[in-house]
Amino acid sequence: MDDSFEYFFAINVFCLICRIITILQFNERVGPLFKIVTKLAYDFFNFCIIYIILVIMFSILINLNFLDRIHDYETFFKSFTSIVNASLGNYDFDIFHDPKLPDNLRLFGEMFLIFLLLIFNILISNLIIAILSNVYNTFDERSNGLYLSKILSTRDELNYDRCYGGFLSALPPINFLQ
Numbered sequence: 001m002d003d004s005f006e007y008f009f010a011i012n013v014f015c016l017i018c019r020i021i022t023i024l025q026f027n028e029r030v031g032p033l034f035k036i037v038t039k040l041a042y043d044f045f046n047f048c049i050i051y052i053i054l055v056i057m058f059s060i061l062i063n064l065n066f067l068d069r070i071h072d073y074e075t076f077f078k079s080f081t082s083i084v085n086a087s088l089g090n091y092d093f094d095i096f097h098d099p100k101l102p103d104n105l106r107l108f109g110e111m112f113l114i115f116l117l118l119i120f121n122i123l124i125s126n127l128i129i130a131i132l133s134n135v136y137n138t139f140d141e142r143s144n145g146l147y148l149s150k151i152l153s154t155r156d157e158l159n160y161d162r163c164y165g166g167f168l169s170a171l172p173p174i175n176f177l178q
Contacts, residue, residue, distance in 0.1 A: 040135045047128055051087075054124070058116055059083045065108065069101055086113065087120035 024030045063079040072095060073079045085091070096109035 043131045055083050
C-alpha cells in the first residue's frame with residue numbers, strides 16, 4: 001500500500017500544530033508563558049553544551065579503558081550511547097562482572113559508573129533546575145509586558161488583507177507560507 005497519504009497527513013498535522021502555536025502566542029494566558037519559554041531557550045542551549053561535553057568526556061574515558069573487554073564500550077559511538085543511557089537512569093552494574101575482566105578494572109568500572117551517576121543526577125539536575133528557576137523569576141514580573149510587546153509588534157501583520165486574507169486563513173499546509 002502507498003504510504004503517501006500518511007506522509008502528507010503527517011506534514012499537514014505538523015503545519016497545523018505550528019499554526020496553533022503561532023496563534024496561541026496571542027492568548028492572554030499562554031502568551032506570557034510562551035515568551036518566558038523562548039527567553040529560556042538560550043540558557044537551556046548552554047546547559048545542553050555542558051551536558052554534551054560531559055558525555056563526550058566520560059565516553060572517551062570509558063572507551064579507552066574497556067575498548068576490547070566489554071561489548072558496550074567497543075566503539076566510541078557505543079560508549080556514547082551507553083553513557084547517555086546511564087545519565088538518563090538506564091544503567092547496569094552487572095556489565096562489569098565478567099569473569100574475564102581483571103579485578104582492578106571491575107572495581108574501576110563500578111566506581112566510574114557510581115561517579116558518573118553522581119555527576120549527572122545531582123550536579124546536572126541541580127544545574128537545570130537553577131537555570132529554569134532563575135529565568136522564570138527574571139521574566140515572571142515582566143511577562144505581561146513581554147506579551148503586550150508581542151501583540152504590538154505583530155499588530156500590523158494581523159490586519160485582514162482583502163487580496164490574500166483568505167489564502168492565509170486556508171487549511172494547512174497552504175497557510176504555513178505566512
